[in-house]
Amino acid sequence: MRCNYCEWRCELAGGDFGVCRMYIEDGGAIKERFPHSWSSCIPSRIESIPFYHVWPGSRSLVIGTCGCNFSCRYCSNGFVAKEDPGLVFDGMITLTPAELVRKARQMGCHNIVFNVNEPAMSFPTLVELAEVAGGAGIPMGCLTNAYTTEESTELLASIFSFFNVGLKGLSAGFNREYLGIPSAGPVLRNIRRLAATAHVEITTPVIELANDNELDEIARFIADVDPEIPWHVFRLLPEHEMKEARYPDIDAIDRALRSARKLLPYVYFHNFVGSDWVNTICPGCGATVIERFSLGCGGDRLHSFNCDGTVCPDCRREIRLHGVKVAWNAGEVRP
Amino acid sequence: MSLAIIDAREWQNVFDLRTGAKIVEESPLLGMVREVQARRPYPGDMDSSGNRWVSDTALDLMNRYDPSFVFLTYAQQFFSGRYSIQTEKEWGDAITDLYREVERFINLSGFTPVIVGTGDMTPFVDFIDVTQLKGLVLATHWSARYAGLHEPSSGDLKYLDAHSGIERIVHRDDFLRLFAESSGDRSRVPEYLLVAKEGYMFRTVGGAFRRVRRVPAQSFFIPVATEMGEVSTITGIRGLIDSGIGKRKIALIMVEGIGLRDFPWASQRCDNGREWFYHEPGDGQYLTISTGRHQLFDYPTGYKYFEEDAEKKEFPFSGYFRSVPEDTLAERYDVRSISVGNRSMFMHMATGTDISIECFARNLFNQGTMAVIHRMNKI
Incomplete structure (x- = not known):
């Protein structure tokens, strides 16, 4: 029996767990091996995840499970995503969807964001969680590599209302060598699908001499889908198999993004402390409408929100925002 | 500056x-x-x-x-x-x-x-799982011995009291009294301080996930x-x-x-x-x-x-x-x-x-x- 959650479509007959090692065939159905088990359940600033255009200033409950269907050589969460889930499991916490939503409320979180690994690893649990969170008026978003089948992309769209999709590279060579997948085709297809009905941001980690030559092409792809999609270009902190790689040159990447900035109004370059490229500039008049502060890996924060609702206070142009600003300690939960 | x-x-x-x-x-x-x-x-x-x-x-x-x-x-x-x-x-x-x-x-x-x-x-011995409590337990992941307990139920306290990994449960007043001369903003101190036995650490929500060996x-x-x-x-x-x-x-x-x-x-x-x-x-x-x-x-x-x-x-x-x-x-x-x-x-x-x-x-x-x-x- 084949698992149809992601594009690997693994055959799980005979007790196999597939590429991600998170599913098993049981009684003619594909089931999770570790339902309701979480590697992460921690309050965080939404900007640090990163979502720059979603509920600015809000407190998110960041959750994750384990396992992944990519084999990124530079994976920064390899200790969760690349470890054998069977070995990681004893360190995880178990919470039913209702308990998890209760923890979100206890910690004053406005929304829940799936991060750390790939949500396609835990579809049945996330379907349940979405139902409970939806009932409590808590929005849900996720980071995803979008290497899902067309059917399960629909499932993603039904669970989450905002996405940050990792578009790591375009060429087949890069995808094979650095990510361990045959091509980026399904990812591109799914970005178009998700952007049609949900809020989407895109993140591209830059590896010098590997995918930095694709930045213009990626920008053109995004512009073709929707030029207002926010694009996060990450200075990669090489981890996992690439621990010894040199850190990408910040000035060189900044220069490489010049033409992209003419195509896309919301291009951000960060994942390093003190980045100059984390503010939102009004595409209409050039006013700085949202200021942020970058503390590097997982540390970004809102500094000041200058929009009037969702429009520029100076020229009244609409700024792409999914939700309005949320006070940090509001503890409020809005649908 | x-x-x-x-x-x-x-x-x-x-x-x-x-x-x-x-x-x-x-x-x-x-x-x-x-x-x-x-x-x-x-x-x-x-x-x-x-x-x-x-x-x-x-x-x-x-x-x-x-x-x-x-x-x-x-x-x-x-x-x-x-x-x-x-x-x-x-x-x-x-x-x-x-x-x-x-x-x-x-x-x-x-x-x-x-x-x-x-x-x-x-060597790390085992977790004290406090994620199922009605109250909220918080700890820095660098700490093994201590965690703060907020708004516990009586069932929470009973569970913790019976847990073999817990050395003691200290009410905030007792903690404050122990260091009565210390300055600082006492309003931040949780209702209870949980104290683990050697080798144990608290499994909490809000903690970072990395496998700890010692x-x-x-x-x-x-x-x-x-x-x-x-x-x-x-x-x-x-x-x-x-x-x-x-x-x-x-x-x-x-x-x-x-x-x-x-x-x-x-x-x-x-x-x-x-x-x-x-x-x-x-x-x-x-x-x-x-x-x-x-x-x-x-x-x-x-x-x-x-x-x-x-x-x-x-x-x-x-x-x-x-x-x-x-x-x-x-x-x-x-x-x-x-x-x-x-x-x-x-x-x-x-x-x-x-x-x-x-x-x-x-x-x-x-x-x-x-x-x-x-x-x-x-x-």
Whole structure:
């Protein structure tokens, strides 16, 4: 029996767990091996995840499970995503969807964001969680590599209302060598699908001499889908198999993004402390409408929100925002 | 104004430490510190050369600033012991390497050392799972022994009371009474402090996920190696150093994850707390050594740190610190002082030195280094 959650479509007959090692065939159905088990359940600033255009200033409950269907050589969460889930499991916490939503409320979180690994690893649990969170008026978003089948992309769209999709590279060579997948085709297809009905941001980690030559092409792809999609270009902190790689040159990447900035109004370059490229500039008049502060890996924060609702206070142009600003300690939960 | 210089590898910026605003400033001292950072990229918390980086960076800075007081932290063995599977022999080798590195620094610098072990490590035994409680339990993932409990139900307390990994449950009033003389904002102290037995640690929501192999061991006493005099309490180390400042050049050297059991120097035994409480390695222990007073309540274990993480929080590079602590060790010294460490980003807050250089790493992710210049008027 084949698992149809992601594009690997693994055959799980005979007790196999597939590429991600998170599913098993049981009684003619594909089931999770570790339902309701979480590697992460921690309050965080939404900007640090990163979502720059979603509920600015809000407190998110960041959750994750384990396992992944990519084999990124530079994976920064390899200790969760690349470890054998069977070995990681004893360190995880178990919470039913209702308990998890209760923890979100206890910690004053406005929304829940799936991060750390790939949500396609835990579809049945996330379907349940979405139902409970939806009932409590808590929005849900996720980071995803979008290497899902067309059917399960629909499932993603039904669970989450905002996405940050990792578009790591375009060429087949890069995808094979650095990510361990045959091509980026399904990812591109799914970005178009998700952007049609949900809020989407895109993140591209830059590896010098590997995918930095694709930045213009990626920008053109995004512009073709929707030029207002926010694009996060990450200075990669090489981890996992690439621990010894040199850190990408910040000035060189900044220069490489010049033409992209003419195509896309919301291009951000960060994942390093003190980045100059984390503010939102009004595409209409050039006013700085949202200021942020970058503390590097997982540390970004809102500094000041200058929009009037969702429009520029100076020229009244609409700024792409999914939700309005949320006070940090509001503890409020809005649908 | 205190300056923070972030070196994210081949890219530096200068900020106001308090506001985080970027600053364009040039001065010989600032230029010197920037050059030291550029020459000394941090190899990473788990890298075997992490302790060598401490010595080399300190010596480089000392050659150019000529301080009379140096505050160092060596922590590579703490990180590798915590997260790597090691045999006892490998752990012993790590201590031997640490010993050699500290001795190398002492020999090259000629400073009089005061070496403090922050406490032994012990194999992780098991989790105390508190995620199912009705109340909320919070703990920093660096702590094994303590967690804060908020709004518990009676069932929660019954469960905790019966748990074999729990040593005691302390009501906040009793905790406050134990350190009645300590200053700090007591409103942050949780309703209960949970205390684990040795080897256990709390499994909480809000914790970071990495498999832990060793945790801080029971350390009611810590070792101090010094020829400067007798010291019997953690709060007495400050006075010992104060008494020598101006008479000789002193290096206060903290070695992380090493206690009475593994300390490789002849040492004195120092109280590390009071009654059932002892300091685990971390900013509270450093601040206690640095100020000569137990520091527990400004940032107590298990407080709701996230409530104070709003936009425009001051001291954005300083973790949950909201101000520069007062009366720290080197703050009032007339002589020049520096600190260098690879433990965390609190050296610039805890030591009071004129200049500090520390690793800028979060959850083992290596972001580079941060230098802080608190004062420029001694050059």
